[in-house]
Amino acid sequence: MPTLPVLYDYLDSGNGYKCRLLLAQLNIPYTRVELDIDRGETRTPEFLAKNPNGRIPALELDDGTVLAESNAILCYLADGTPYWPSDRLAKAQVLQWLFFEQYSHEPYVATPRYILRHLGRQHPRMSEMPDRLKRGRDALSVMDTHLAKHDFFVGNRYTIADIALYAYTHRAHEADLDLTPWPALRSWLARVASQPGHIKMLPGD
Structure with missing residues (x-):
């Protein structure tokens, strides 16, 4: 059974919120991992191995691929849906x-x-x-x-x-x-x- 995508996020981040909002509107289940940017939790070796830029949000897909940059995540999630035009x-x-x-x-x-x-x-x-x-x-x-x-x-x-x-x-x-x-x-x-x-x-x- 495929694992759920994982959103590495920070609750007060508008960039993270973009992804949470679209995931909710698409009714896509996911796991959210909170990382406090003020405490350096995006600069740990573990997270930098996933996103070397050390920023949230990042979306880890079920095959282990990690997609960074909020607007790129929006494009990926919205592909094939009404939220991303085909024209x-x-x-x-x-x-x-x-x-x-x-x-x-x-x-x-x-x-x-x-x-x-x-x-x-x-x-x-x-x-x-x-x-x-x-x-x-x-x-x-x-x-x-x-x-x-x-x-x-x-x-x-x-x-x-x-x-x-x-x-x-x-x-x-x-x-x-x-x-x-x-x-x-x-x-x-x-x-x-x-x-x-x-x-x-x-x-x-």
């Missing part, structure tokens, strides 16, 4: 938003959140915040402009592009990013949260 252009557009999320969004929404939640307002990295938050607001504005004309990011339907961008956007307030100026973005957050099989990121949310 050539739509698939490229999903990838466009996945790349946007990693290069123009995550460093300026997720990283400020990490600084505030895990390092604190007295930490030297607070000096990064003004520039990061400016660029975070730029990314949110790009999203809002698109969402003013579309219910979702690609093909007017819910895909892994939405999952990827939802993960940290819905926690933007924890990064000192107020979403009040972007009504289309806020409406989209509500649409994502109403999707079948949706789960919340943290206990108590």
Whole structure:
């Protein structure tokens, strides 16, 4: 009997949450292993043997293959499902938003959140915040402009592009990013949260 896939994860990670959300919506059973990034649990020899980059999430498949990088995991899990379009252009557009999320969004929404939640307002990295938050607001504005004309990011339907961008956007307030100026973005957050099989990121949310 095949073993369940194993998700190496950290509960407070939006990148890990992307994978948990899609696994829940696809109703795929799995084993979750919590690794505390603040305690160096992703830097142990045991985990580095699985993912030499020493980051979560990582998904270990039943044949022992380990797949890293959250958006790559989303593409793998969603292949052949409605969450990953088969149309050539739509698939490229999903990838466009996945790349946007990693290069123009995550460093300026997720990283400020990490600084505030895990390092604190007295930490030297607070000096990064003004520039990061400016660029975070730029990314949110790009999203809002698109969402003013579309219910979702690609093909007017819910895909892994939405999952990827939802993960940290819905926690933007924890990064000192107020979403009040972007009504289309806020409406989209509500649409994502109403999707079948949706789960919340943290206990108590």
